[in-house]
Amino acid sequence: MDQILGNISLLFEFPVVNMKIIVDGLMIGALFALAAYGLALVWGVMNVKNLAQGDFVMAGGYIAWWLEKQGLPALLGVPAAFIVLWGFGWVVYKLVISRVIERDLFTSLLATFGLAIMMAQILNLLFGSDTQSVQLEYDTLYFIDGFVDIPIAKLIGVLMAAVLATGVIIFMKVSRMGQAIRATSQDSRAARVLGIDTEKVYAFTFSLNSAICGAAGAIIVMVWVIQPFYGITYSIRAFVIVTAAGLGNLPGVIAAGLGIGVAEQYGAHIFGIGYQQAIAVLLLLLVLLVRLLQQRQMRQSLQ
Amino acid sequence: MKTLTALGVCLTGAFLLYSPIGNAMDCEELTLGSAISLTGKYATNGVHAKNGYEFAIQKIKEHGGVKIGDKCYNFKVIYYDDESKGDRGATLAERLINQDKVQYMLGPYSSGLTKAIAPVTEKYQIPMVEAEGASRSLFAQGYRYLFAVLSTSEQYLASAVTLAAEKAKEMGKDPSEVKVAVAVENDPFSLDIRAGVFEDARKLGMQTVIDEKLPRDLSDMSAILTKVKLLKPDLLIVSGHSKGAATAVRQISEQKIDVPMIAITHCEAADVVGNFGAAANDILCSTQWAETLTYEDPIFGTAANYEKEFKAAFPEYAEKTVPYQTAQASAAVYVYKDAFERAGSLDKEAVRDAIAETDMSTFYGNIKFSTAGNNIAKPMVLRQIQDGEYNVVAPSEFASHKVNWPRKPQ
Numbered sequence: 087m088d089q090i091l092g093n094i095s096l097l098f099e100f101p102v103v104n105m106k107i108i109v110d111g112l113m114i115g116a117l118f119a120l121a122a123y124g125l126a127l128v129w130g131v132m133n134v135k136n137l138a139q140g141d142f143v144m145a146g147g148y149i150a151w152w153l154e155k156q157g158l159p160a161l162l163g164v165p166a167a168f169i170v171l172w173g174f175g176w177v178v179y180k181l182v183i184s185r186v187i188e189r190d191l192f193t194s195l196l197a198t199f200g201l202a203i204m205m206a207q208i209l210n211l212l213f214g215s216d217t218q219s220v221q222l223e224y225d226t227l228y229f230i231d232g233f234v235d236i237p238i239a240k241l242i243g244v245l246m247a248a249v250l251a252t253g254v255i256i257f258m259k260v261s262r263m264g265q266a267i268r269a270t271s272q273d274s275r276a277a278r279v280l281g282i283d284t285e286k287v288y289a290f291t292f293s294l295n296s297a298i299c300g301a302a303g304a305i306i307v308m309v310w311v312i313q314p315f316y317g318i319t320y321s322i323r324a325f326v327i328v329t330a331a332g333l334g335n336l337p338g339v340i341a342a343g344l345g346i347g348v349a350e351q352y353g354a355h356i357f358g359i360g361y362q363q364a365i366a367v368l369l370l371l372l373v374l375l376v377r378l379l380q381q382r383q384m385r386q387s388l389q
Numbered sequence: 390m391k392t393l394t395a396l397g398v399c400l401t402g403a404f405l406l407y408s409p410i411g412n413a414m415d416c417e418e419l420t421l422g423s424a425i426s427l428t429g430k431y432a433t434n435g436v437h438a439k440n441g442y443e444f445a446i447q448k449i450k451e452h453g454g455v456k457i458g459d460k461c462y463n464f465k466v467i468y469y470d471d472e473s474k475g476d477r478g479a480t481l482a483e484r485l486i487n488q489d490k491v492q493y494m495l496g497p498y499s500s501g502l503t504k505a506i507a508p509v510t511e512k513y514q515i516p517m518v519e520a521e522g523a524s525r526s527l528f529a530q531g532y533r534y535l536f537a538v539l540s541t542s543e544q545y546l547a548s549a550v551t552l553a554a555e556k557a558k559e560m561g562k563d564p565s566e567v568k569v570a571v572a573v574e575n576d577p578f579s580l581d582i583r584a585g586v587f588e589d590a591r592k593l594g595m596q597t598v599i600d601e602k603l604p605r606d607l608s609d610m611s612a613i614l615t616k617v618k619l620l621k622p623d624l625l626i627v628s629g630h631s632k633g634a635a636t637a638v639r640q641i642s643e644q645k646i647d648v649p650m651i652a653i654t655h656c657e658a659a660d661v662v663g664n665f666g667a668a669a670n671d672i673l674c675s676t677q678w679a680e681t682l683t684y685e686d687p688i689f690g691t692a693a694n695y696e697k698e699f700k701a702a703f704p705e706y707a708e709k710t711v712p713y714q715t716a717q718a719s720a721a722v723y724v725y726k727d728a729f730e731r732a733g734s735l736d737k738e739a740v741r742d743a744i745a746e747t748d749m750s751t752f753y754g755n756i757k758f759s760t761a762g763n764n765i766a767k768p769m770v771l772r773q774i775q776d777g778e779y780n781v782v783a784p785s786e787f788a789s790h791k792v793n794w795p796r797k798p799q
Contacts, residue, residue: 089600093616096616096619100619103615103619106611106615107612107615110609110611110612114609207428207429210428210429210430210432211428214432214433215429215430215431215432215433216433216631216658216659216660217631217632217635217659218664219635219639219664221639221664221665221666226643226645228645232645233618235643235644235645237643306608310608310609310636311608311632311635311636311639313430313632314430315430316606316608316632318606319606319608351611351612354612354613355612355615355616358601358602359572359601359602359603359604359607359610359612359613360575360601360602360603360604362604362612363604363606
């Protein structure tokens, strides 16, 4: 308890710490948001809850890491992971997801859970269980007496995430495929009646999700570390964010991602870093509770 | 012609079979069993340990095998993959003992797995010499058949506390003025390290300014490092397996953390020098064993010789330093050879008693077990990364280099 009070008093004693926590939180949140973003798509359009989300992220990270080891520039890993994971996502859709998409929720959860285990083990066999990372030879920017530090590598990562997210939003708004995806997510039967090839839309959506995850992983390997069994961390965060933001609400996902990033950093500062993830789950519970209360009110007004 | 050749082969075979004792060919097999992590999160280190076992078996074979009475034996190990899971490890240990009739066990990788398997070997009264489970709690259960060749985990970073105290004295300060910051993972192994550090720090009257537990899936510790910046400790201790080491080294450099002494575990496993280069300079790393130490024995030669021959036998290690996980696994097999020969029989109890009385010098260090089963004859070693090289700086009787202190932000 003393430690918690001490940590809170530090926030007031050195206000600059708040700045540091917010900057760190936003940068972490941006990457969580990216992984959640793909999940929101798949969940919203196909009603498939992809438990292998985090493992797609790890796979993307390993592709970037492997390419860097082959002597290619590290930043190239992001588009490369995007493309490779696109193809991988398409194969997974054809092999697994297309078979469970019409089944009940439980079947698709089981299938993607199995996929998550398999992917983690395959990554482990291919690359070993050591943690890996790519070190970019960029400087770190320091602000406010060196207290707030922003490694340029992180900044590049966040910018890439932002570009990717904006790209997807524009794509969804403007392109024919984007419109088809949105139509399918609203009512897949009506979309089919109107001549939209929903099978193609599903395959495209799942591949896009997989590619976004891959790019997120390639960014993560440059700013943090990856390990074959770390996928679950990103899966959990993605679920929390999508649940909090609501399905199909892409700007909401980004806001929730950034918010959770900052909340986790504050939580880590005040309660200790061991409780970082607990903060995310606690927030999820709160959101669900609020949602539940709202719905109850609505039901009452209906009666 | 064909029949003649066949006859020739047969004769040669028969001749080899009846050649005098000492030739490895006519030694009988002596079966050991081990559940080890070949897949799952401990796979890397599990394979290191398995290679260590296999290398030792080969070396002992080359030196005439294990001589019990007038017979000679070669070790053979039945391995099962425990998938880095405790319950699986315990099941496989039962299988080794009940179905494969294994009478002697080698340990798995990690304290957690050893903790899962030890109750099984204890139940069936099967001796287990383990090399990869360092948690102190393993030796507080009163196990009679468990022996460990490595130093227990509370010793891993305790020497850094002593070193910090020495440096404080050199500067004319009292050790009680030293401020300690500790960030360790919330698992039995790292909590032991924390206990060891606190025990020594308390004796010297040092103050703890940060005491944090890292989550299992750590990828960011900037929250802790920000506190380090504010509270300015004199000694920073981090232990969180390889991801802890990698995350710490990267972010310590990113945030320009200025702490005079930083000590971490798992530097080699995380390859902090290879991954982060100069950012890792002057960080202290604990190790069970280093190839530069002056230990020696008749089978493996010196520690340096072990490193050389191991690399020749396993070319995949040519580019890296041989991890201590491998060396201690080999030492565990060596303990068995020594104990079998002293026991002079294959009787399980006689062998257990012989293991308990072990008192030997090996390339890995001296081995002598306490009544609890842990090795009390070998100290932990602290190395400092100096210009990309791991140099032994503590304890002082083995130190090849002077410690660089205070550390400057890299």
